[in-house]
Amino acid sequence: MKKIKKLSKFLTIIPIIYLLSACDKNVTISNYNNHIKEIKIGVTLYNQDDAFISTIVKNIEEIAKDKENDGNYKIIINVLDARGSASEQSSQVERFVSQNYDVICVNMVDRTTASTIIDKAKASNIPVVFFNREPVEEDLDRWNKLYYVGAEAEKAGEMQADIIINAYRKNKQMVDRNGDGKIQYAMLEGEPGHQDALIRSEYCIKAMEKNGIELEKVADDTAYWQSAQATAKMSKWINTYGDKIEVVFSNNDDMALGAIQALEGQNRIKNKPLVIGIDGIPKALEAVKKGTMIGTVINDSWKQADAIFNLAYKLATHGDMSSVQGLEKGKYIRTAHTEVTIDNVDLFLQKSTDK
Numbered sequence: 027m028k029k030i031k032k033l034s035k036f037l038t039i040i041p042i043i044y045l046l047s048a049c050d051k052n053v054t055i056s057n058y059n060n061h062i063k064e065i066k067i068g069v070t071l072y073n074q075d076d077a078f079i080s081t082i083v084k085n086i087e088e089i090a091k092d093k094e095n096d097g098n099y100k101i102i103i104n105v106l107d108a109r110g111s112a113s114e115q116s117s118q119v120e121r122f123v124s125q126n127y128d129v130i131c132v133n134m135v136d137r138t139t140a141s142t143i144i145d146k147a148k149a150s151n152i153p154v155v156f157f158n159r160e161p162v163e164e165d166l167d168r169w170n171k172l173y174y175v176g177a178e179a180e181k182a183g184e185m186q187a188d189i190i191i192n193a194y195r196k197n198k199q200m201v202d203r204n205g206d207g208k209i210q211y212a213m214l215e216g217e218p219g220h221q222d223a224l225i226r227s228e229y230c231i232k233a234m235e236k237n238g239i240e241l242e243k244v245a246d247d248t249a250y251w252q253s254a255q256a257t258a259k260m261s262k263w264i265n266t267y268g269d270k271i272e273v274v275f276s277n278n279d280d281m282a283l284g285a286i287q288a289l290e291g292q293n294r295i296k297n298k299p300l301v302i303g304i305d306g307i308p309k310a311l312e313a314v315k316k317g318t319m320i321g322t323v324i325n326d327s328w329k330q331a332d333a334i335f336n337l338a339y340k341l342a343t344h345g346d347m348s349s350v351q352g353l354e355k356g357k358y359i360r361t362a363h364t365e366v367t368i369d370n371v372d373l374f375l376q377k378s379t380d381k
């Protein structure tokens with residue numbers, strides 16, 4: 027009996043090792059059982075170092091593991107990092123196609139080049155779930171097995187404005203520090219051509235103006251969603267403008283945190299600007315709690331991961347796509363945002379430590 031047990035252990039280990047070496051890194055496998063059908067989901071990322079993207083991936087893996095525990099399918103999630111190279115991403119998609127993946131999830135390096143990826147997948151009848159970096163509509167219309175999961179970028183911008191407007195109405199001096207009746211601001215932008223950067227900035231400013239708040243743009247620049255680049259830009263602005271900037275609107279949290287780092291330990295500035303981000307990553311929630319950040323807007327990485335995985339699972343198991351919740355025009359899922367300030371941050375800090 028002991029021998030049989032040992033042998034069966036050995037036999038379970040072989041296929042796992044085989045799969046690990048046959049596929050690429052980051053393969054999630056558990057509950058291996060020869061009788062259970064397997065589904066393979068390939069994921070390619072524009073840059074795995076991106077704080078928000080890495081959270082989405084972690085969530086997808088967790089959700090897949092949970093689903094696998096239902097015992098219906100063995101689920102393989104293979105995550106590849108394109109490290110900012112569109113051609114690398116294109117070869118990753120080719121690899122998934124040649125290894126007969128059931129679905130490919132793409133976080134595009136260059137959102138204007140979706141057609142190359144679509145053509146490859148379509149030729150082999152493999153559905154694609156794009157996420158976070160939205161292809162143009164004409165590309166998504168090229169085939170009926172293309173989907174997109176993202177967020178409502180307009181709302182994120184408007185909510186940033188709302189947080190600042192509320193602070194201003196509560197205590198004008200806290201925002202308009204030089205008392206000239208205008209808000210001097212700087213905008214830290216994510217990435218040229220990225221829908222979330224362009225739309226968030228535009229709708230934030232529009233909402234401020236709609237509410238009758240006079241604005242003066244002091245500076246704006248791109249920091250590619252990254253904290254370190256934002257620290258560099260903010261340091262430059264401090265040198266050039268001193269304490270003229272009253273509010274820093276940042277297209278995401280990581281850059282907001284970078285700006286805060288530049289502001290910390292700055293004696294030249296008596297009145298530090300209010301800094302606001304988007305995403306709701308744990309470090310940003312802590313900064314809101316500490317008061318170094320006035321607020322953030324939650325970009326729901328859990329709901330997005332859930333939507334990406336559910337679409338992929340339904341597609342891979344040939345489920346009924348019309349039963350997918352929240353699917354707009356048969357292909358889009360956009361998750362809602364939530365405003366976070368000192369008033370409600372505890373609620374979200376709690377959630378992020380629960381996960």
Ligand code: GAL
Nearest residue numbers: 076078079158222251278305
């Ligand atoms: C945005 C997110 C950023 C960054 C970017 C990458 O939606 O807010 O933090 O992750 O996507 O495409």
Ligand code: CA
Nearest residue numbers: 202206208210
């Ligand atoms: Ca002012």
